[in-house]
Each structure stands twice: as C-alpha cells, then as structure tokens.
Amino acid sequence: MIRVSEVILSDEEIEAVNTVLKSNHLVQGSVAEELESAVASYCKTAHALAFNSGTAALHTALFAAGIIAGDEVITTPFSFVATANTILMQGAIPVFADIDENYFHITAESIEQKITPQTKAVLIVDLYGQAVDYDAIRKICDKHNLVLIADSCQALGAEYHGRKVGSIADITVFSLYATKNIMSGEGGLLTTNNDEYAQRSKLFRSHGQDAQYSYQFLGYNYRLTDVLAAIAVKQLEKIEEKTLQRNSNADYLTKKLSRLKGIQTPQVRPNTRHAFHQYTIKITKDCSKTRDTIQKTLGENGVETRVYYPTLLSESPHLHTQDRCPIAEIVKDQVLSLPVHPHLSTNDLDAIVKTFEAIL
Ligand SMILES: *Cc1c(COP(=O)(O)O)cnc(C)c1O
Numbered sequence: 001m002i003r004v005s006e007v008i009l010s011d012e013e014i015e016a017v018n019t020v021l022k023s024n025h026l027v028q029g030s031v032a033e034e035l036e037s038a039v040a041s042y043c044k045t046a047h048a049l050a051f052n053s054g055t056a057a058l059h060t061a062l063f064a065a066g067i068i069a070g071d072e073v074i075t076t077p078f079s080f081v082a083t084a085n086t087i088l089m090q091g092a093i094p095v096f097a098d099i100d101e102n103y104f105h106i107t108a109e110s111i112e113q114k115i116t117p118q119t120k121a122v123l124i125v126d127l128y129g130q131a132v133d134y135d136a137i138r139k140i141c142d143k144h145n146l147v148l149i150a151d152s153c154q155a156l157g158a159e160y161h162g163r164k165v166g167s168i169a170d171i172t173v174f175s176l177y178a179t180k181n182i183m184s185g186e187g188g189l190l191t192t193n194n195d196e197y198a199q200r201s202k203l204f205r206s207h208g209q210d211a212q213y214s215y216q217f218l219g220y221n222y223r224l225t226d227v228l229a230a231i232a233v234k235q236l237e238k239i240e241e242k243t244l245q246r247n248s249n250a251d252y253l254t255k256k257l258s259r260l261k262g263i264q265t266p267q268v269r270p271n272t273r274h275a276f277h278q279y280t281i282k283i284t285k286d287c288s289k290t291r292d293t294i295q296k297t298l299g300e301n302g303v304e305t306r307v308y309y310p311t312l313l314s315e316s317p318h319l320h321t322q323d324r325c326p327i328a329e330i331v332k333d334q335v336l337s338l339p340v341h342p343h344l345s346t347n348d349l350d351a352i353v354k355t356f357e358a359i360l
Pocket of ligand 1: 006053055056079080082083125151153154176177186187188355
C-alpha cells in the first residue's frame with residue numbers, strides 16, 4: 001500500500017531521545033528550549049514556544065490574544081475540528097466565513113461580510129500547507145482592529161511573498177502531530193513577534209504561574225516534554241530537504257494528472273511556497289467517475305487516499321451555528337488527498353499516475 005503519510009524515525013532521532021532518557025530530565029527543559037530557539041530562527045520571529053499539542057498551542061493563542069466569553073472569532077468551516085473547538089474552549093463563538101474554490105481558504109471578502117461589533121479576531125487556516133492571502137486579510141484586520149491568528153498546523157515550511165509562515169500573523173500555531181511535515185508524535189508550537197502575547201502564552205502553558213505558587217490567571221498544563229522535543233529538534237534540521245521533496249513529488253503528480261479530464265490539480269498561490277502537507281485534487285463534475293469511485297478503485301490498487309474534510313465544521317451540532325458556506329459545501333464533496341510525502345519513490349509516483357490513467 002502506498003500510504004498518505006509515513007512515520008519514519010532515523011537513528012539520529014532515536015539517539016537524541018536516548019540522550020534525554022539517560023539525562024534523567026524528562027519534562028520541559030533545555031531540549032524544549034533548543035527547539036524553541038531553532039523554530040524562532042527558522043521562522044524569523046522574536047518568540048517561539050513549545051506545547052504538548054497543536055490544539056494546546058491554538059487554545060493558548062486565543063487566550064493570549066485576549067479572546068473571552070461572548071467574543072466572535074471568524075474562521076473557516078473547512079478544517080480540522082480543533083480550529084473551532086479552541087474558540088469554544090475560550091467560551092467564544094466561531095463564525096464561519098466561506099472559502100474560495102481554488103485555494104480552499106477563507107478570503108478577505110468572505111471575512112468582511114461576517115464582521116459584527118462582537119468580532120475580536122480572525123483565525124485563518126493555512127490548509128493543506130499553503131499560505132492564505134495574508135496581505136488582503138491583514139488589511140481587513142487592521143481596518144476593523146482584529147487580531148490575526150494563524151492555524152498553520154499543516155504549514156511549517158510554507159512561505160508567502162518571501163516570508164516564512166509563522167512570522168506573518170500576530171500569532172501562529174503549528175502542530176507536531178505524527179502525520180505532520182515535521183513531528184514529535186504529539187506536540188505543538190506557537191510563534192509571535194509580540195512580547196505581551198509571548199509572555200501570556202508562556203504563563204498559560206503552565207497554570208498561569210509567574211513565580212513559584214504565584215498565579216496570574218487560569219492556566220493549563222500544556223508543556224512539551226524534552227523526550228518529544230528531542231525528536232522535533234532533529235526533524236527540524238531536515239525541514240528544507242523534506243519540503244523540497246514534497247514540492248518535487250507534487251510537481252511530478254501535477255504534470256501527469258493535470259492532463260486528465262475532470263481532475264483539478266492543486267493551485268499554488270503566486271509568490272508563495274506550498275509546504276504540500278497534503279496534495280489535494282478536486283474531482284469536478286466533468287469527470288467520468290465520482291470521487292468515491294475513484295477513491296475506492298485507487299484503494300483496491302494499493303493507493304491510499306483521504307478526504308480532508310468530508311464534513312464542514314459549520315455542520316457539527318456542538319458548534320451550533322446557522323452559518324451557510326455554499327462553496328465549502330460543494331468543495332467538501334470534490335476533494336481527494338493523494339500521497340505526496342517525502343518517502344515516496346519514483347515507482348510509487350508512477351503507480352499513482354498509472355492507476356489514475358486506468359480509472360479514467
Ligand atoms: C493537526 C491540526 C490541528 C491540531 O493539532 P494537534 O497537534 O493534533 O492537536 C489543528 N488544526 C489543523 C488544521 C490541523 O491540521
């Protein structure tokens with residue numbers, strides 16, 4: 001089976017973990033700090049903080065930005081559930097803006113339509129590893145005095161107009177979950193250039209504690225262990241190489257698959273670098289087969305694919321919203337993510353293409 005993602009640890013990562021285990025210092029300490037400074041220097045930000053999940057980092061970002069009960073946060077319906085759940089964790093209200101049909105991101109226009117006096121922040125998602133149109137969205141945020149938060153859980157390594165994702169929004173969050181481009185099994189990161197947001201985030205991560213037995217506000221235990229940080233430190237050293245490999249795999253697939261009728265290959269925004277966390281095609285209505293038939297047949301021929309995401313967050317009962325997102329409703333039935341990870345061989349890529357050609 002050619003898998004959508006592969007977790008492959010090299011000897012370097014295993015050795016780094018062993019070193020931590022033998023040091024008898026397992027909790028957040030010098031290795032997590034090493035990870036934080038490597039991320040800050042990679043993304044070119046003043047601050048980077050490590051967390052025990054992307055979800056924890058996202059919850060922290062909303063807290064740090066001052067989001068409280070009753071505030072509205074505009075976000076996308078087409079994402080992993082953590083994007084909206086973390087808004088609920090702060091007692092705030094997720095308001096869903098529609099996406100565009102080529103990049104699958106919420107747009108400046110769709111955001112602006114949803115702004116009310118209660119709106120405090122915009123939470124964008126760099127879906128599939130591609131940057132949103134940050135300049136256009138920043139303009140809207142500045143005009144309406146909104147904090148711009150980025151759920152870039154899938155987009156470490158992506159670039160927008162020559163800048164790394166992580167350094168563009170007011171606060172950015174990444175995930176180090178096992179299937180992500182760079183991972184530690186479970187883990188997360190937060191980057192910001194704002195000293196106050198960084199300070200609030202640091203305290204929130206550890207019970208709101210600013211000195212021993214002194215607590216500023218409600219906080220949680222969102223710390224990353226040094227055991228897991230050690231994996232991420234080694235992985236981060238290989239991020240450029242891995243991102244280039246993902247791009248080269250994507251280019252190969254696009255060259256062959258874009259010839260097929262009814263298949264729309266991923267659109268890359270001008271002046272950006274896609275991190276290709278997912279290589280997501282759209283099966284349009286002029287295709288001779290349905291998405292579900294294509295997915296089933298690929299599977300029977302040894303090619304694993306996934307649908308990210310088959311349901312919209314705006315449809316989930318616990319998010320109790322009336323928001324309609326007509327484009328997202330169409331797109332969710334068209335998308336299909338194919339393997340693009342850096343461990344694919346040329347044979348694997350050829351097998352994916354041949355299977356597609358046989359089906360269509
Ligand atoms: C992976 C992911 C998260 C959550 O990250 P965890 O580390 O699993 O908590 C949040 N948002 C998006 C878009 C993701 O892909």
